[in-house]
Amino acid sequence: MNEQRVAILTLTAALLIPAQREVAAQIVSKFEAGQYSVSDGVLPASTIRLAPTFQFEMPHAKLTARGSAFLSDQQLQIADGIVSGTFTSPTVYGVRAEMIGNASRAVDERSLGTDQVDVQTRVHVLFHQNGGVWLGGGVARPWRVAVVSSADVTDAGAWAKVGEPTAKFGVATLTTTFTNFSFSKIASVHDTSSASLSCSTAAPMVEVSSDMRALLSESPGVSACERQSRFSDLEASLRWEVGALELSAAMGHRFGDSYDVTPDSRRWTSATATVWLSDRVAIIGGGGRQPALPLRGLPARSFGMAGLEIAYSPISKTAVPVSLPHAVLVRSFETRPAVNGMQKIVIRVGGVETVDVMGDFSDWSPLTLTRRGRDLWELALPLSPGMHQINVRVDGGPWMSPPGIPTMRDAFNGEVGLVVITPREHGSR
Amino acid sequence: MRFRRTPFGAPGSRRVSVRAVRAAVLVFGASVTLRTLRAQETEPDRLARLDANTRFTIHVLMDSAEMAGLPSSALRSIALQGISLKADSKTIVAAVRQELANLRTARTTLGPVEPEELTAAAALLHAGAKPGQLEKFRVRQRGRSDLQAFTIWADLITRGVPSEDASSAITKLWDDGADDATFLSLWNNVQSDILRGLNPGAALQARVRETPGRPPTAKGQPPEGQQENTRSE
Numbered sequence: 001m002n003e004q005r006v007a008i009l010t011l012t013a014a015l016l017i018p019a020q021r022e023v024a025a026q027i028v029s030k031f032e033a034g035q036y037s038v039s040d041g042v043l044p045a046s047t048i049r050l051a052p053t054f055q056f057e058m059p060h061a062k063l064t065a066r067g068s069a070f071l072s073d074q075q076l077q078i079a080d081g082i083v084s085g086t087f088t089s090p091t092v093y094g095v096r097a098e099m100i101g102n103a104s105r106a107v108d109e110r111s112l113g114t115d116q117v118d119v120q121t122r123v124h125v126l127f128h129q130n131g132g133v134w135l136g137g138g139v140a141r142p143w144r145v146a147v148v149s150s151a152d153v154t155d156a157g158a159w160a161k162v163g164e165p166t167a168k169f170g171v172a173t174l175t176t177t178f179t180n181f182s183f184s185k186i187a188s189v190h191d192t193s194s195a196s197l198s199c200s201t202a203a204p205m206v207e208v209s210s211d212m213r214a215l216l217s218e219s220p221g222v223s224a225c226e227r228q229s230r231f232s233d234l235e236a237s238l239r240w241e242v243g244a245l246e247l248s249a250a251m252g253h254r255f256g257d258s259y260d261v262t263p264d265s266r267r268w269t270s271a272t273a274t275v276w277l278s279d280r281v282a283i284i285g286g287g288g289r290q291p292a293l294p295l296r297g298l299p300a301r302s303f304g305m306a307g308l309e310i311a312y313s314p315i316s317k318t319a320v321p322v323s324l325p326h327a328v329l330v331r332s333f334e335t336r337p338a339v340n341g342m343q344k345i346v347i348r349v350g351g352v353e354t355v356d357v358m359g360d361f362s363d364w365s366p367l368t369l370t371r372r373g374r375d376l377w378e379l380a381l382p383l384s385p386g387m388h389q390i391n392v393r394v395d396g397g398p399w400m401s402p403p404g405i406p407t408m409r410d411a412f413n414g415e416v417g418l419v420v421i422t423p424r425e426h427g428s429r
Numbered sequence: 430m431r432f433r434r435t436p437f438g439a440p441g442s443r444r445v446s447v448r449a450v451r452a453a454v455l456v457f458g459a460s461v462t463l464r465t466l467r468a469q470e471t472e473p474d475r476l477a478r479l480d481a482n483t484r485f486t487i488h489v490l491m492d493s494a495e496m497a498g499l500p501s502s503a504l505r506s507i508a509l510q511g512i513s514l515k516a517d518s519k520t521i522v523a524a525v526r527q528e529l530a531n532l533r534t535a536r537t538t539l540g541p542v543e544p545e546e547l548t549a550a551a552a553l554l555h556a557g558a559k560p561g562q563l564e565k566f567r568v569r570q571r572g573r574s575d576l577q578a579f580t581i582w583a584d585l586i587t588r589g590v591p592s593e594d595a596s597s598a599i600t601k602l603w604d605d606g607a608d609d610a611t612f613l614s615l616w617n618n619v620q621s622d623i624l625r626g627l628n629p630g631a632a633l634q635a636r637v638r639e640t641p642g643r644p645p646t647a648k649g650q651p652p653e654g655q656q657e658n659t660r661s662e
Contacts, residue, residue, distance in 0.1 A: 358513060360506040363475065363505075363509045364506065364509040364510040364512070364513040364514075365475070365509075365513065366513075384545070385545060386544075386548065386549065386576065387545065387548065387552065387576050387579065389510075389552075399514070406581055406583065406584035406616060407584055407587055408552065408555070408584060408586075408587045409555075409556065409587055410510065411510070411511070411524035411527065411528065411555065412511055412514050412516050412520065412524065415587070418552075418580045418583065418584065420576045420577050420580050420609070422574060422576070422577075422609065423574075
């Protein structure tokens with residue numbers, strides 16, 4: 001377990017190390033800690049959950065490292081880590097492509113742990129920034145689980161956004177996802193109702209190892225066989241933001257035969273509420289049921305949790321590329337002197353996914369700001385002394401002049417903001 | 430003993446179609462993503478997005494600016510702004526020509542000032558100020574910057590303050606020795622008055638009257654420590 005403990009500690013420490021300014025501008029991170037109650041038979045009934053997350057963002061790519069550790073009686077009960085890389089193309093005529101790669105490991109005291117590498121591609125079609133659909137496909141390769149082949153993963157989904165962040169009832173995002181998994185696995189010769197099952201014609205009966213036997217709940221001397229399996233998950237989720245409150249709820253159903261889907265994974269429902277006490281501190285509570293994840297060797301579980309989220313730079317939880325063309329939502333804009341002659345652009349805007357600026361300093365190419373708080377966005381720039389023209393946009397919407405600074409008409413019948421950097425501001429630090 | 434047939438049929442029937450769809454999506458998505466990223470990495474000059482004639486015209490105008498000792502980067506910036514805003518070639522060329530003309534006028538009016546001041550003055554002329562109104566700024570205290578004054582001036586014109594009113598107000602404060610904070614304070618006050626429904630020109634005049642400033646210097650004479658830009662194009 002030392003290896004996992006070191007990994008978790010390293011990831012947590014990484015959140016606390018101050019980085020260079022260029023790197024820090026692209027880093028977001030958060031840390032969750034709280035009491036976690038489960039009923040899966042693997043973890044003790046009540047554990048402490050620590051979950052650091054670390055993300056490095058670039059304009060069209062991001063790298064995420066996420067971990068969770070469950071502690072009980074000062075012992076690490078289960079550790080789970082995942083590293084993800086995502087490449088996203090710009091949106092052209094409402095179409096956006098996305099490539100996702102994940103490598104994950106889950107370890108608990110009971111088993112050897114499981115590993116998985118998967119690659120997935122999605123094509124998104126956005127409708128007027130308030131809705132969209134996607135189609136995706138990929139391959140997942142697990143190790144040290146009952147699954148013995150690569151798994152074909154195909155998914156499709158649709159989302160719609162209702163309301164606006166400034167509206168009385170906030171904004172809600174509805175998402176529906178259909179995911180199909182197809183793979184070969186080592187399975188018991190009996191299904192969950194003790195009925196005998198046939199093996200695949202091309203797959204003979206096999207002797208299973210003691211670890212696998214434990215997973216299959218088989219007795220010594222009893223054989224299992226390799227079998228083609230498939231199941232599909234249909235899940236509907238709702239994310240609702242109103243004021244300082246964020247509610248997330250999901251419910252799903254798993255389709256598949258009884259030897260592919262255990263009864264405890266047929267249906268699931270979960271809900272989480274987050275109340276933001278400040279830009280960087282939130283209280284989280286929730287509970288529900290999660291289905292089993294056969295590819296990762298994780299069983300179904302019912303859970304309840306209450307905790308605290310400390311977000312050095314919180315990561316957006318929205319799972320879909322939601323966009324809202326409302327630059328008017330920008331509440332404030334300011335520039336502050338930063339280290340080494342840099343200037344930090346600080347923008348406050350809530351309920352959006354991306355904030356970009358462009359101006360003469362960037363040769364009028366968009367630069368994406370980094371989320372530093374729930375509605376706080378920042379970017380460090382090497383602005384030279386002088387007058388600079390700048391525009392801002394949110395969620396890929398229209399370019400507009402930032403609020404709170406002088407403006408003028410530009411040469412193309414638009415409006416542009418004006419920022420003056422004095423030599424004193426430029427060399428103040 | 431009960432046997433069940435696998436629900437997926439013979440291997441190679443439905444699985445082929447699932448794999449084909451998955452492979453197609455994978456290849457399409459990968460090619461779109463990689464092509465876009467590669468295009469962004471290898472793009473040498475965004476001016477290359479313009480057609481050959483427009484690009485040639487822009488380069489000629491930039492050369493003219495450099496030969497006149499004017500900052501060609503300002504012209505390039507205007508062209509790039511036009512490209513980002515997806516303006517047509519004709520509009521971009523017209524905007525760059527106008528910027529060059531404004532830079533020339535600013536240089537003639539202000540004398541040999543720093544490039545950033547020249548660019549700010551050109552922007553002010555674009556906003557609607559008249560060249561003669563900039564004459565006052567030919568004389569300035571050593572180390573004193575008129576950038577903030579120009580910025581507020583341009584904004585006031587944009588908000589509907591008559592050019593003459595904006596000019597006289599800014600010039601008065603400048604003569605009174607107002608600093609950047611004073612200009613910003615004036616702008617904040619006028620902006621809030623306009624939002625309350627006041628006439629922009631009237632709001633400016635009222636706020637200028639209550640804005641403190643240093644006593645003006647003797648007319649026509651630069652105050653102690655000030656210098657005059659004597660060279661002009």
